[in-house]
Structure formats: C-alpha cells, structure tokens
Amino acid sequence: MEEVGRLLGCIDNLKHRVLLKTIYSAGLSVGEAIRLKPEHIESDPSRMVIRVQQGKGRKDRYTVLSRQLLPELRTYWQEYKPKLWLFPGQKPGTHIRSASVSMMLYAAKKKSA
Structure with a gap:
C-alpha cells in the first residue's frame, strides 16, 4: 500500500494520476480503463460502481467505485470536461493509448525510486 501510494503520489499530471488510480482501485485492466466513458461512472451513493463494457471475454461487468477515488474523478471531470472518452487521447475522438x-x-x- 505504501509503495503504491508513493508511486501514485509522485504523478503531477491530474489525468495520468486519476487514470492510474482508477485502474488500481477498481481492478481494471489498462484496456478496460482506456475505454471508459463518462457515463460508465455511476456515483449515486446507493450504487457507486463503474460499468465496464466489453471487458475480458467481451463481457460487460460492474466493479466498485472507491469513495476515495470519486472526489478525484470529480476534480478531473471539472478540469478536463471529457466528452466521448473519460480519458481522451491526443487526437480528437480517440481514447488514450495503452x-x-x-x-x-x-x-x-x-x-518514485
């Protein structure tokens, strides 16, 4: 835990830090995380889940949305205002590459070393 905290704590770029924290806290693969869309984040206190579409085996699933991650996702949302992809790439309309x-x-x- 300490090592992961140190690794994530040294990332200055908000987008990069939130992406890696999302992967870690939700147990996502990189491929699943880069294909997240804003509407996949369900922050209703009664649900608190992330919907993963077409994950491993082309199956949809839900995973937990950490209460510690949610404020950072909101900060990220306010700063970047992502449209199609939660973590967009450099080219318009694309997601970040693995x-x-x-x-x-x-x-x-x-x-961090």
Missing part, C-alpha cells in the same frame, strides 16, 4: 499508459507508469516508477 502504450501511453505504460509510458506514464514507467515514468512514475522511475520518479
């Missing part, structure tokens, strides 16, 4: 996620994780790992 290679970009790998690079941000590698950079955070080097920085």
Whole structure:
C-alpha cells in the first residue's frame, strides 16, 4: 500500500494520476480503463460502481467505485470536461493509448525510486 501510494503520489499530471488510480482501485485492466466513458461512472451513493463494457471475454461487468477515488474523478471531470472518452487521447475522438499508459507508469516508477 505504501509503495503504491508513493508511486501514485509522485504523478503531477491530474489525468495520468486519476487514470492510474482508477485502474488500481477498481481492478481494471489498462484496456478496460482506456475505454471508459463518462457515463460508465455511476456515483449515486446507493450504487457507486463503474460499468465496464466489453471487458475480458467481451463481457460487460460492474466493479466498485472507491469513495476515495470519486472526489478525484470529480476534480478531473471539472478540469478536463471529457466528452466521448473519460480519458481522451491526443487526437480528437480517440481514447488514450495503452502504450501511453505504460509510458506514464514507467515514468512514475522511475520518479518514485
């Protein structure tokens, strides 16, 4: 836990930090996380889930939305105002690439060491 906290704490970019925290706290694969859409976040206190569409085996599923993650997702939402994809890529209409996620994780790992 301490190591994960240190790794995530050294990421200055809000989008990168929230993306990696979402992967960690919800138990998502990178492929599932990069294909999240804003409407997949169900923050109603009675539900608190993330809907994963076409996950492993092309099956839809729900996973838990952490109460600690929700305020950061809201901050991210207010700053970036994502439209189609929760974590958009550089080109309009695309989501962030898995290679970009790998690079941000590698950079955070080097920085936290």
